[in-house]
Amino acid sequence: xxxxxxxxxxxxxxxxxxxxxxxxxxxxxxxxxxxxxxxxxxxxxxxxxxxxxxxxxxxxxxxxxxxxxxxxxxxxxxxxxxxxxxxxxxxxxxxxxxxxxxxxxxxxxxxxxxxxxxxxxxxxxxxxxxxxxxxxxxxxxxxxxxxxxxxxxxxxxxxxxxxxxxxxxxxxxxxxxxxxxxxxxxxxxxxxxxxxxxxxxxxxxxxxxxxxxxxxxxxxxxxxxxxxxxxxxxxxxxxxxxxxxxxxxxxxxxxxxxxxxxxxxxxxxxxxxxxxxxxxxxxxxxxxxxxxxxxxxxxxxxxxxxxxxxxxxxxxxxxxxxxxxxxxxxxxxxxxxxxxxxxxxxxxxxxxxxxxxxxxxxxxxxxxxxxxxxxxxxxxxxxxxxxxxxxxxxxxxxxxxxxxxxxxxxxxxxxxxxxxxxxxxxxxxxxxxxxxxxxxxxxxxxxxxxxxxxxxxxxxxxxxxxxxxxxxxxxxxxxxxxxxxxxxxxxxxxxxxxxxxxxxxxxxxxxxxxxxxxxxxxxxxxxxxxxxxxxxxxxxxxxxxxxxxxxxxxxxxxxxxxxxxxxxxxxxxxxxxxxxxxxxxxxxxxxxxxxxxxxxxx
Amino acid sequence: xxxxxxxxxxxxxxxxxxxxxxxxxxxxxxxxxxxxxxxxxxxxxxxxxxxxxxxxxxxxxxxxxxxxxxxxxxxxxxxxxxxxxxxxxxxxxxxxxxxxxxxxxxxxxxxxxxxxxxxxxxxxxxxxxxxxxxxxxxxxxxxxxxxxxxxxxxxxxxxxxxxxxxxxxxxxxxxxxxxxxxxxxxxxxxxxxxxxxxxxxxxxxxxxxxxxxxxxxxxxxxxxxxxxxxxxxxxxxxxxxxxxxxxxxxxxxxxxxxxxxxxxxxxxxxxxxxxxxxxxxxxxxxxxxxxxxxxxxxxxxxxxxxxxxxxxxxxxxxxxxxxxxxxxxxxxxxxxxxxxxxxxxxxxxxxxxxxxxxxxxxxxxxxxxxxxxxxxxx
Numbered sequence: 020x021x022x023x024x025x026x027x028x029x030x031x032x033x034x035x036x037x038x039x040x041x042x043x044x045x046x047x048x049x050x051x052x053x054x055x056x057x058x059x060x061x062x063x064x065x066x067x068x069x070x071x072x073x074x075x076x077x078x079x080x081x082x083x084x085x086x087x088x089x090x091x092x093x094x095x096x097x098x099x100x101x102x103x104x105x106x107x108x109x110x111x112x113x114x115x116x117x118x119x120x121x122x123x124x125x126x127x128x129x130x131x132x133x134x135x136x137x138x139x140x141x142x143x144x145x146x147x148x149x150x151x152x153x154x155x156x157x158x159x160x161x162x163x164x165x166x167x168x169x170x171x172x173x174x175x176x177x178x179x180x181x182x183x184x185x186x187x188x189x190x191x192x193x194x195x196x197x198x199x200x201x202x203x204x205x206x207x208x209x210x211x212x213x214x215x216x217x218x219x220x221x222x223x224x225x226x227x228x229x230x231x232x233x234x235x236x237x238x239x240x241x242x243x244x245x246x247x248x249x250x251x252x253x254x255x256x257x258x259x260x261x262x263x264x265x266x267x268x269x270x271x272x273x274x275x276x277x278x279x280x281x282x283x284x285x286x287x288x289x290x291x292x293x294x295x296x297x298x299x300x301x302x303x304x305x306x307x308x309x310x311x312x313x314x315x316x317x318x319x320x321x322x323x324x325x326x327x328x329x330x331x332x333x334x335x336x337x338x339x340x341x342x343x344x345x346x347x348x349x350x351x352x353x354x355x356x357x358x359x360x361x362x363x364x365x366x367x368x369x370x371x372x373x374x375x376x377x378x379x380x381x382x383x384x385x386x387x388x389x390x391x392x393x394x395x396x397x398x399x400x401x402x403x404x405x406x407x408x409x410x411x412x413x414x415x416x417x418x419x420x421x422x423x424x425x426x427x428x429x430x431x432x433x434x435x436x437x438x439x440x441x442x443x444x445x446x447x448x449x450x451x452x453x454x455x456x457x458x459x460x461x462x463x464x465x466x467x468x469x470x471x472x473x474x475x476x477x478x479x480x481x482x483x484x485x486x487x488x489x490x491x492x493x494x495x496x497x498x499x500x501x502x503x504x505x506x507x508x509x510x511x512x513x514x515x516x517x518x519x520x521x522x523x524x525x526x527x528x529x530x531x532x533x534x535x536x537x538x539x540x541x542x543x544x545x546x547x548x549x550x551x552x553x554x555x556x557x558x559x560x561x562x563x564x565x566x567x568x569x570x571x572x573x574x575x576x577x578x579x580x581x582x583x584x585x586x587x588x589x590x591x592x593x594x595x596x597x598x599x600x601x602x603x604x605x606x607x608x609x610x611x612x613x614x615x616x617x618x619x620x621x
Numbered sequence: 622x623x624x625x626x627x628x629x630x631x632x633x634x635x636x637x638x639x640x641x642x643x644x645x646x647x648x649x650x651x652x653x654x655x656x657x658x659x660x661x662x663x664x665x666x667x668x669x670x671x672x673x674x675x676x677x678x679x680x681x682x683x684x685x686x687x688x689x690x691x692x693x694x695x696x697x698x699x700x701x702x703x704x705x706x707x708x709x710x711x712x713x714x715x716x717x718x719x720x721x722x723x724x725x726x727x728x729x730x731x732x733x734x735x736x737x738x739x740x741x742x743x744x745x746x747x748x749x750x751x752x753x754x755x756x757x758x759x760x761x762x763x764x765x766x767x768x769x770x771x772x773x774x775x776x777x778x779x780x781x782x783x784x785x786x787x788x789x790x791x792x793x794x795x796x797x798x799x800x801x802x803x804x805x806x807x808x809x810x811x812x813x814x815x816x817x818x819x820x821x822x823x824x825x826x827x828x829x830x831x832x833x834x835x836x837x838x839x840x841x842x843x844x845x846x847x848x849x850x851x852x853x854x855x856x857x858x859x860x861x862x863x864x865x866x867x868x869x870x871x872x873x874x875x876x877x878x879x880x881x882x883x884x885x886x887x888x889x890x891x892x893x894x895x896x897x898x899x900x901x902x903x904x905x906x907x908x909x910x911x912x913x914x915x916x917x918x919x920x921x922x923x924x925x926x927x928x929x930x931x932x933x934x935x936x937x938x939x940x941x942x943x944x945x946x947x948x949x950x951x952x953x954x955x956x957x958x959x960x961x962x963x964x965x966x967x968x969x970x971x972x973x974x975x976x977x978x979x980x981x982x983x984x985x986x987x988x989x990x991x992x993x994x995x996x997x998x999x
Binding site: 546547568569572573579580581582583584587589591592595603 | 629819821842843845846866879881882888890896897898903905923929932933936937967968971973988989990991992993995996997999
C-alpha cells in the first residue's frame with residue numbers, strides 16, 4: 020500500500036451560511052492536531068473581519084489526521100474556500116489543489132444558487148463530490164427534501180449523504196468514514212520530476228513569501244534549488260512543512276502532499292498563484308495548467324486622507340496585495356483628491372474588506388471613491404479603450420459608443436418571491452433569460468444584468484425583498500453597448516472629479532437628483548450657500564443647495580472659563596481637519612463613499 | 622493690553638434652579654452657607670503670599686445668587702480680601718443680585734441694600750432677564766417684572782449709581798416684538814450697563830430636557846439673529862454702546878471686571894467651580910462641595926504656553942467691539958497663523974472680518990458665526 024493511499028486532499032464547498040466554516044472547525048477539533056483550548060470560533064477564519072461578518076474571505080489550509088475504522092491513519096488535507104460570490108476565483112484555486120470536495124447543504128434550506136455554482140466549479144476540476152446534509156440538529160431540518168433537491172437539481176446521488184450537525188458534532192465520524200471512502204487518494208510519482216502548484220501565498224516578515232503548494236509529482240526539501248516556471252526565477256528552499264494550520268516544519272514534501280514552501284522570496288508577485296514549481300536542475304517539461312489571472316470586476320480610487328502619507332498607503336496596499344492575488348492597484352492622480360491609487364477588486368465585498376483592513380491592520384485613514392466597473396469605450400477612429408475611472412472618459416465627440424460589462428445572474432428563490440425579484444431585476448435593467456421550476460416551490464431565474472447594477476446593493480435589495488430566502492450567483496458574460504453618459508458633480512460650481520460616475524442616460528435625472536439630495540445631507544453648512552449640481556457635459560440636470568449657516572456664537576464665558584470655551588473651539592477645529600477642502604467648500608471624507616448608498620427602495 | 626488683576630468669587634447658591642441655567646449652583650441651607658464662606662476665606666488667604674505683589678482693581682461676586690449671602694457675610698469676605706491683598710481704593714466691587722432675593726418688603730430690601738453698600742459693594746448686576754411675567758415664569762425665575770422695577774428703584778435710592786441689568790432673548794415662542802418690548806422696558810429703567818444674552822440651550826437643564834421631549838422647537842436661526850441685531854440697534858440708539866458681543870454700556874460704564882476676560886488680564890477665581898488665570902496658569906476649582914469645604918479647592922490646572930496665550934488673546938479679544946491689535950498679541954502674527962491665513966482672508970473678503978492695518982475685528986455678520994472664525998486661531 021503506497022503512502023498516497025492514505026492521503027485525501029479535499030475542499031468543503033457550500034452556499035454562504037450553510038455551515039462550511041463550522042464544519043471545518045469541527046473537523047479540526049475531531050482530528051486532534053489542535054488543542055481544543057486553542058480553538059477560536061471558526062478556526063480557519065483568522066481575520067477579525069471574517070469572524071465578525073461570519074464569512075470566509077481568504078482560503079486557508081490545514082492538515083488533519085484521522086484514524087479510520089479500517090485501522091489505518093489517514094492524512095486529510097483540508098483546503099478551506101471562501102463562501103461569497105465575490106470570491107469564486109479563490110474557490111476554483113483551492114479546488115485545483117484537491118482530489119475531491121465535500122458539498123455541504125443546509126438541510127433546512129436545500130440547494131441554493133452558490134451550491135450550484137460551487138458544484139460546477141468542482142466538476143470543472145473533475146473532483147469527486149461527497150454531499151452532506153448539515154444542521155440536522157434543527158427542528159426545521161428536512162433532509163429528504165434536501166436530498167431530493169440535490170438529486171433533481173444537481174444530479175448527484177444523495178441517498179447515502181451523511182446527516183450531520185457541524186454545530187453539535189452529530190454524524191461527523193460517519194462523514195469522515197465516507198470521505199475516506201468516496202474521495203480518491205492523490206496520484207503522483209515521488210521520484211518523478213518536481214511539479215507542484217502554488218495555490219496561495221502570503222508574506223511573512225521573517226520567512227519571506229510563504230507558498231502554499233500541492234505537490235503533484237516529485238519531492239521538494241530544504242536546500243533544493245527550485246524554479247518558478249512562469250517567472251523563470253530560481254530560489255533555494257529554506258524550509259518546507261505542513262500547515263496544522265500553524266506551520267510545522269517537515270523534512271520534505273512528496274507527491275500528493277499539501278504543505279508550505281519558503282525560499283527567501285521577497286515579493287509575492289514573484290510567487291504567482293497558479294504558477295508551477297519545479298527543480299531548477301531537473302525541470303519538468305510541462306507546467307500545470309494554472310489559473311486564469313483573477314479578473315478585477317470593480318474599481319475604485321483609494322487616496323490618503325488629509326494628513327495621511329502617500330507612502331504609508333502604498334506600503335499597505337503592497338502588503339495586502341502580497342496576500343491577495345485578486346487585488347491589484349496602480350497610481351492615480353485626481354484633481355480633487357491628489358495622488359492615490361486606482362484599485363481593482365473582485366466585487367464590492369472584496370473592496371469593503373480591503374478598505375476595512377487598511378484602517379484596522381494598518382491604521383490608515385483613506386478616502387475611497389465611488390466604485391466603478393470597467394467600461395469599454397469604442398472611439399470613432401475604431402480604437403478601443405478600457406476605462407476604469409469615469410473621469411478618464413474621452414471627449415464625447417471622440418466616442419462612437421460605450422459598452423458595459425454584462426453578467427449572467429442565477430437567482431434561486433421560493434416561488435412566492437418571483438414577482439418581486441422580477442420587478443427588482445427589471446428596475447436594474449435586467450433581461451430575463453430563463454425561469455425554471457426546479458421543484459414545485461423552488462424557482463431558478465436567469466437574468467442578464469449590467470454588472471454596474473449588481474455591484475452596489477443588488478444583493479441587499481434581493482435579500483430584503485425575499486426575507487433572505489433568495490440566493491444569487493453571477494458570472495461575467497460579455498460587453499454590451501449601452502446608452503451611457505458621464506455625470507459630473509459640481510460643488511460651488513467646481514467639478515469634483517472623484518464624484519463623477521457613468522450612468523445610463525435614461526436614469527441620469529433620477530440618479531443626479533438622488534446624489535445631490537444625498538450630498539446635501541453630508542456636506543456641512545458653510546458661511547455661504549453651497550450649490551450642489553449634477554451635470555451631463557454643460558447641462559445641469561439636478562440641483563440642491565446647502566444653505567449658509569447663520570449662527571454659531573457663544574453668548575458668554577461662564578465666570579471667565581476660557582479653557583472651556585477653548586476646548587469647544589478646538590473641537591470645532593478638529594472636526595474641520597477631517598474634511599477635505601475643495602475650493603472654499605469642505606467635504607467630509609465619507610461623502611465619497613456614502614453617495615453611492617442610494618438605495619432608493621426603488 | 623492686560624490691565625490690573627481682578628478677583629472672581631463664586632457663590633453657588635440659589636433659591637431654585639432656573640430652567641435654562643447650567644451654572645454651578647444648589648440650594649442654600651444655613652449651615653452650608655456658613656461653612657462655605659469660611660472655606661472661601663480660607664482659599665483666598667492661601668493666595669496671600671503668592672499674590673503679594675499684585676494690586677487688584679475689581680472684585681466680582683457671581684453665582685448662583687450672591688445676594689443670598691447676608692451683607693455681613695459679604696462684608697466678611699471683603700474684609701478678608703482687604704486683609705490679604707492690595708485692593709485699589711476705587712476698585713469696582715460688583716454683586717450679582719437677583720430680583721426677589723433681597724427681601725419681601727421695601728423696608729427689608731432697603732436694609733439689605735444698605736448693608737451691601739456699607740460693606741463696600743459699588744456695582745450691582747441684576748438678573749432681570751425679561752420684563753414679561755409669563756416669560757419670567759417660563760424661564761423659571763422666582764420674580765415678576767414689578768419686582769425688577771421695585772428692586773431697581775430701591776437700589777437707586779440706596780445710592781447704587783452703577784447698575785447692570787441682564788436680559789435674555791431668543792426664548793422659545795418669543796417674537797421680535799416681544800424682544801424689543803423687553804429691551805425698551807429695560808432701557809426705560811435707565812441702567813448704566815446691560816448684558817443681553819441669546820438663550821443657549823445647555824445640556825442638563827430643564828429646558829433642554831423639555832426640548833428633547835419635543836415640547837418646543839428651537840428658534841429659527843434667522844429669527845434668532847434678526848432679534849439679536851434689532852435689539853442691539855435699539856440699545857445703541859438709546860446710547861448703549863456694544864463694547865462686547867453681549868455687553869452694552871452707556872457713558873463709558875463698561876464692566877471693568879468682565880473686560881479682564883477679554884484682554885488676558887489676570888483674575889483670581891475663588892469658590893466652588895471657579896476658574897482663574899494667574900501667573901500664566903489657567904486653573905479650575907473642584908465642583909464637588911464636599912471637597913471644597915475640606916479645603917481641596919483646585920481641581921485642574923494648565924500652564925499656558927506661548928501658543929495658548931496667543932490663541933486665547935485672539936479669540937477672547939475678538940469678542941470686543943474694538944477687536945485685537947495683532948502686533949500686540951504676537952510680533953509676527955501673520956507668520957504665526959500662516960497655515961490659516963488664506964481662510965482668515967476669505968472671511969475678510971466675505972465681510973465677516975475687518976482687517977484694518979494692525980487691527981482685526983468682527984463685523985455684525987462675523988459676530989453671528991464668531992465661533993467659526995475664532996476656531997481658526999486655536
